[in-house]
Amino acid sequence: MTVADTPTPASDLLARAAALDLRLRALPSLIVAYSGGVDSAYLALAATRVLGPRALCVTADSASYPAHHRRRAEQVASQFALRHEVIHTQELSRPEYRAAVADGNNADDRGDYRPGRRAAREFGVISPLDEAGLTKADIRALSREAGLPCWDEPASACLSSRVPYHSEVTEAKLQAIERAEDIVRSLGFRVVRVRHHGDVARLELGREELARLLEPAISDAIDRQLRALGFRYVAVDLKGYRLGSLNEGLTLKVV
Secondary structure: OOHHHOOOOHHHHHHHHHHHHHHHHOOOOEEEEOOOOHHHHHHHHHHHHHHHHHEEEEEEEOOOOOHHHHHHHHHHHHHOOOOEEEEEOOHHHOHHHHHOOOOOOOHHHOOOOOOOHHHHHHOOOOOHHHHOOOOHHHHHHHHHHHOOOOOOOOOOOOHHHHOOOOOOOOHHHHHHHHHHHHHHHHOOOOOEEEEEEOOEEEEEEOHHHHHHHOOHHHHHHHHHHHHHOOOOEEEEOOOOOOOOHHHHHOOOOOO
16 A cells, blocks of 8 residues: 555544635635546535536646546536536647646645646646645545545546656657557556657556566557557566656756
8 A cells, every 4th residue: 555545534534625625615716627537526526516606627628638538527527517618729739838748736746746836836726635635545535425436546647748858749649648558458457657758658557467467468469559559669667657757867856
């Protein structure tokens, strides 16, 4: 069991959930960046419960957003009557985006390098889950209690986060990443990241799933199908999936 998966005592969990509600209640209105993952889904549900029609959940649909995430986001929004809008973005047409990637955070992400965190603060973006001290395990527990179907979904950032720093983000790369991850998931793997290193696809899987990859039929199928996508080599990261693995090659001060 990792630190992120360690259960929070019930009294502390209730206190953190109350702190989130209090923070939301103080807002005149709120736009939730809603991907359909467990973090944004729980925040969307809490904001809708507290603010009602003054909460708007917005999904940015782009090449960096996996199709199965969009379907899940729409399903949850419909099931829980979230006020939901989808915006079709064109960020890949912007050189600034192709050169840098940003993502969101909860309390577990504080020690990780997040390129867009300072920019988000400068533009008034808030992180209510982080402010309330809610960890990923907390959010999963509260989401399960609330009946959200995504409560136990593996963590998943946008596809652009699979492209290393200082490498250009292109639609072709994102399509290759999405197809590769779909292939691996179709073979029964639950936690999957395919990092795009040019002609090398670096697979990160859950540590408990690595043994299955050694089965000849499984490894042969993955190698053959990922090469068909254009990768010359398929490598496996023996450390398995971990948060912010692309940051390991950086030497900088986290801000």
